[in-house]
Amino acid sequence: MSDLVSQDLNMIFKSPKGETVHALKDVTFKLKKGELLTVLGPSGCGKTTLLNITAGFLKPTSGLITLGGNEINGPGVERGMVFQQGALFEWLTVAQNVNFGLRMKKVEPKITEKKVEEWLEIVGLKGFGNTPTYQLSGGMQQRVALARCLINDPELILMDEPLGALDALTREKMQSLVLKIWKETGKTIILITHSVEEALLLGERVYVMAPRPGRIHKEYNLPFASRGLDQDLREIKNDKEFVSKREEILSMIWDMEEEIMGKETG
Amino acid sequence: MIISSLTFLIIFAVIGAILYGQRLIKTEKSDAVFGNPERSKGGIHWVVVGSSFLLFLWLYYSWDIAKAFYPKSANEICQVAKVRESMLSLKYLFPIDERQHKSTAIIHRENENIQNYISEISSNPNISQVDKDVFVNILGKIKLSIPYLTNEKYLEFETKNTIDKLTERINNLTEVFPSNNFPPPLTFDEEKQLNEGLSKQLGWGATGMEIPPLPETKLGLKYHKAADELRLISDEFFQIRNHNPQYKTLTNDIKSEIKNHRDKLNDNQELEITLLKEINKLNKRIQFASIFPPTTLVEFEQAVRNFDNVQKKEQGSIATKDALLFPGGTIVSSGPTCAEDGPGRWLPKPSDTFRIFADMLKPSVGFKFVPMFWYEMMGVNKIVGFILPDWIADIIPGQYPIHSSDGQVKPNFKSKVLDIVTGDFEAFKIPVPVGHIWDSFLRVFLGLVFGIILGVPLGIFMGLNRFAKGFFDPLVELYRPVPPLAWAPLVITVFGIDNVGKIFLLFMVSLSIMIISARAGASGTQLSKIHAAHSLGASRWQILREVIFPNSLPEILTGIRVAVGMCWGTLVAAEFLAGTTGIGFVENVARKYMQYEVIWITIFVMGMLGLLFDVTIRKIIDKTIPWRGKG
Numbered sequence: 001m002s003d004l005v006s007q008d009l010n011m012i013f014k015s016p017k018g019e020t021v022h023a024l025k026d027v028t029f030k031l032k033k034g035e036l037l038t039v040l041g042p043s044g045c046g047k048t049t050l051l052n053i054t055a056g057f058l059k060p061t062s063g064l065i066t067l068g069g070n071e072i073n074g075p076g077v078e079r080g081m082v083f084q085q086g087a088l089f090e091w092l093t094v095a096q097n098v099n100f101g102l103r104m105k106k107v108e109p110k111i112t113e114k115k116v117e118e119w120l121e122i123v124g125l126k127g128f129g130n131t132p133t134y135q136l137s138g139g140m141q142q143r144v145a146l147a148r149c150l151i152n153d154p155e156l157i158l159m160d161e162p163l164g165a166l167d168a169l170t171r172e173k174m175q176s177l178v179l180k181i182w183k184e185t186g187k188t189i190i191l192i193t194h195s196v197e198e199a200l201l202l203g204e205r206v207y208v209m210a211p212r213p214g215r216i217h218k219e220y221n222l223p224f225a226s227r228g229l230d231q232d233l234r235e236i237k238n239d240k241e242f243v244s245k246r247e248e249i250l251s252m253i254w255d256m257e258e259e260i261m262g263k264e265t266g
Numbered sequence: 267m268i269i270s271s272l273t274f275l276i277i278f279a280v281i282g283a284i285l286y287g288q289r290l291i292k293t294e295k296s297d298a299v300f301g302n303p304e305r306s307k308g309g310i311h312w313v314v315v316g317s318s319f320l321l322f323l324w325l326y327y328s329w330d331i332a333k334a335f336y337p338k339s340a341n342e343i344c345q346v347a348k349v350r351e352s353m354l355s356l357k358y359l360f361p362i363d364e365r366q367h368k369s370t371a372i373i374h375r376e377n378e379n380i381q382n383y384i385s386e387i388s389s390n391p392n393i394s395q396v397d398k399d400v401f402v403n404i405l406g407k408i409k410l411s412i413p414y415l416t417n418e419k420y421l422e423f424e425t426k427n428t429i430d431k432l433t434e435r436i437n438n439l440t441e442v443f444p445s446n447n448f449p450p451p452l453t454f455d456e457e458k459q460l461n462e463g464l465s466k467q468l469g470w471g472a473t474g475m476e477i478p479p480l481p482e483t484k485l486g487l488k489y490h491k492a493a494d495e496l497r498l499i500s501d502e503f504f505q506i507r508n509h510n511p512q513y514k515t516l517t518n519d520i521k522s523e524i525k526n527h528r529d530k531l532n533d534n535q536e537l538e539i540t541l542l543k544e545i546n547k548l549n550k551r552i553q554f555a556s557i558f559p560p561t562t563l564v565e566f567e568q569a570v571r572n573f574d575n576v577q578k579k580e581q582g583s584i585a586t587k588d589a590l591l592f593p594g595g596t597i598v599s600s601g602p603t604c605a606e607d608g609p610g611r612w613l614p615k616p617s618d619t620f621r622i623f624a625d626m627l628k629p630s631v632g633f634k635f636v637p638m639f640w641y642e643m644m645g646v647n648k649i650v651g652f653i654l655p656d657w658i659a660d661i662i663p664g665q666y667p668i669h670s671s672d673g674q675v676k677p678n679f680k681s682k683v684l685d686i687v688t689g690d691f692e693a694f695k696i697p698v699p700v701g702h703i704w705d706s707f708l709r710v711f712l713g714l715v716f717g718i719i720l721g722v723p724l725g726i727f728m729g730l731n732r733f734a735k736g737f738f739d740p741l742v743e744l745y746r747p748v749p750p751l752a753w754a755p756l757v758i759t760v761f762g763i764d765n766v767g768k769i770f771l772l773f774m775v776s777l778s779i780m781i782i783s784a785r786a787g788a789s790g791t792q793l794s795k796i797h798a799a800h801s802l803g804a805s806r807w808q809i810l811r812e813v814i815f816p817n818s819l820p821e822i823l824t825g826i827r828v829a830v831g832m833c834w835g836t837l838v839a840a841e842f843l844a845g846t847t848g849i850g851f852v853e854n855v856a857r858k859y860m861q862y863e864v865i866w867i868t869i870f871v872m873g874m875l876g877l878l879f880d881v882t883i884r885k886i887i888d889k890t891i892p893w894r895g896k897g
Contacts, residue, residue, distance in 0.1 A: 087794035087798040089795065089816070091816040091817070091891070101802035133893075
């Protein structure tokens with residue numbers, strides 16, 4: 001029973017001027033072990049806040065969030081995180097970045113070394129162990145970040161727009177990699193993205209969030225992620241069903257964005 | 267010899283490099299338009315030209331080229347300078363270098379003075395009418411005395427005769443000066459004396475700035491002798507007093523009148539007494555100035571002018587050398603000695619500089635009994651005694667031994683430990699560096715190390731913790747903006763003029779820089795990296811050591827680089843202020859004794875050491891933080 005359960009999460013930020021921002025309002029959801037959830041939404045809808053709460057970097061104003069029945073209270077190894085820019089430690093080599101978590105746990109170096117090699121191979125960076133990370137391209141850096149997170153064997157992987165800064169081609173390759181890892185490890189994954197296509201392609205479940213206050217607006221259960229495991233991603237993208245879903249969500253988000261603009265100018 | 271070869275080498279290098287550069291320009295592809303930074307790349311040959319040019323400037327303006335090619339030129343110019351010096355007072359009498367005749371100028375000035383005194387006295391309400399009348403009367407008489415000096419008809423025959431004789435002597439000198447008959451053959455004694463002097467005479471620059479004064483060449487001897495004769499003529503001329511009986515009577519009259527009136531004045535009439543003194547001085551000035559009737563000195567003047575022209579003409583090659591090889595100045599004579607006046611004085615000659623530098627580098631010479639940079643054999647016991655604090659022995663339980671009744675002291679464990687911590691034991695010796703350069707280096711190094719050891723943790727703490735930042739900020743911000751040298755008097759008073767004071771001062775300098783840079787580094791850590799470390803299971807201490815510290819390294823190392831520069835500058839100035847060793851101390855002493863070579867050597871050494879520090883740290887930066895600017 002290592003499901004992620006959130007009940008009536010509320011997050012209210014207070015700015016120093018005294019204005020309050022309702023970043024999350026009554027967010028309730030349940031994520032079963034091994035599910036891949038993508039979260040979509042216009043900027044300012046509380047996607048990242050939700051992720052940070054899940055990771056334990058933020059404490060919700062009210063509500064409860066549990067993983068496997070334990071309340072989340074601070075960051076922990078069982079919830080690995082992958083950041084938008086990788087957030088690699090540029091003073092370390094690829095291997096040193098990947099084994100960071102194990103080193104912190106003071107795992108025996110021999111085991112660490114073996115595991116690092118395994119993971120570098122999985123993410124396609126075999127032989128790059130001694131390369132300094134600042135010499136890697138953006139896509140490779142994200143691979144390192146993935147490996148660094150996964151080597152700790154977390155129950156839940158949180159991804160904050162991990163592919164946002166990559167070019168289209170690299171992005172597609174990385175999407176396949178995420179799907180591959182999801183399938184092979186059977187991890188629970190929450191992935192936040194700006195791209196509707198990516199959300200549909202990767203998400204077994206998709207939450208579309210709405211801003212002001214941040215809340216889950218609509219929930220989809222989609223077949224594309226499972227299909228992406230053995231089908232070419234580009235084919236799926238041209239699928240009629242995929243296209244219609246994409247248009248539906250896009251117009252939904254457009255409407256929300258326009259509403260915000262209206263509020264701001266009005 | 268070295269310098270003259272070097273001069274030719276420089277000329278060849280410059281010409282060669284320029285020719286090479288020209289050829290390179292012709293063969294180069296011309297796709298590099300103006301503004302293309304590619305155009306500034308390469309060009310070692312221009313570096314050759316630049317440095318050769320600099321070296322040539324140094325050789326030329328320090329007059330080392332003159333010394334290398336014409337080692338006797340300074341001695342010859344010195345003889346000419348003697349003539350110039352001996353004629354100086356004679357020439358000042360006439361409008362040769364000046365605008366007016368000296369007599370004219372004096373009369374003009376003193377007449378004005380008399381007029382000023384009269385109007386000042388008449389309008390002063392604090393002087394009684396009686397005094398006023400007396401003062402104005404005396405001043406009037408002084409004014410009347412001047413014509414007795416300037417009127418031809420009062421000129422005494424004796425005076426006229428003396429002037430004529432002196433004129434004749436100058437004319438004779440002018441006549442024989444160009445010929446080979448001058449100087450007349452030296453007498454046996456004169457020659458013996460001169461040769462003796464010459465055999466003892468050292469070369470140019472052998473004793474610092476000295477120019478050998480005795481004439482070494484025939485041409486030089488000519489000027490030397492002429493200068494002797496002119497000095498005599500000049501002395502005799504200025505003994506002439508144009509005091510004819512009429513003038514004497516009047517001036518004695520004035521004197522007695524001043525004296526009489528002075529006796530009448532009370533001691534508390536300060537104003538009047540001062541005025542009388544001034545009037546007396548004025549009278550004396552006129553009396554002893556060489557005032558003559560306007561036409562009396564016409565022939566004498568002509569004779570001086572003639573000789574001046576002849577001696578200038580006869581200088582020949584000396585004048586050319588002076589103009590070409592002694593830029594920015596010349597050699598001047600003063601009494602029996604000659605000295606360089608111009609860049610030759612304050613810009614030391616490379617030849618002398620290298621010689622003195624090589625001398626100073628010898629450990630047996632050094633500077634002020636301390637070598638520049640050498641080693642010394644030191645017992646390990648002394649080093650151990652210096653490093654280990656003495657209280658280690660004190661905290662060991664037990665008592666120090668007490669002497670027994672038969673006059674013996676039996677050591678126990680406690681006293682043996684004391685022997686070790688105070689260095690009182692036998693040990694082998696190891697070489698340790700000593701000297702001015704080492705001392706300066708060590709001070710900077712220790713000041714910096716202490717600053718880093720304390721400043722980096724404190725800075726990181728301040729960058730992460732609101733309390734620490736708030737608590738230490740006032741302290742740092744209050745002492746940091748003060749120029750470090752402003753603290754020097756205080757620090758030196760408290761910690762002494764030796765190493766401790768200076769190291770503390772440098773510690774203060776580096777501490778603030780290190781705190782600020784470490785703080786900036788720590789507070790500039792990206793939150794996502796901290797989050798990543800947290801979710802990878804790192805503890806607080808691990809995050810500090812593995813993430814925040816390496817992330818702040820670029821800032822810290824840049825801080826160290828800045829701190830080294832600041833420390834180095836402060837140290838030299840601090841050594842200027844006080845101390846007995848160090849490179850700044852050397853410069854300060856050299857300044858007192860006007861040892862320009864040593865001053866330049868210290869400047870050079872400081873530059874090199876500063877460069878060494880900077881290059882070392884730059885190398886360390888490149889090695890330790892290769893990711894900087896690439897993240």
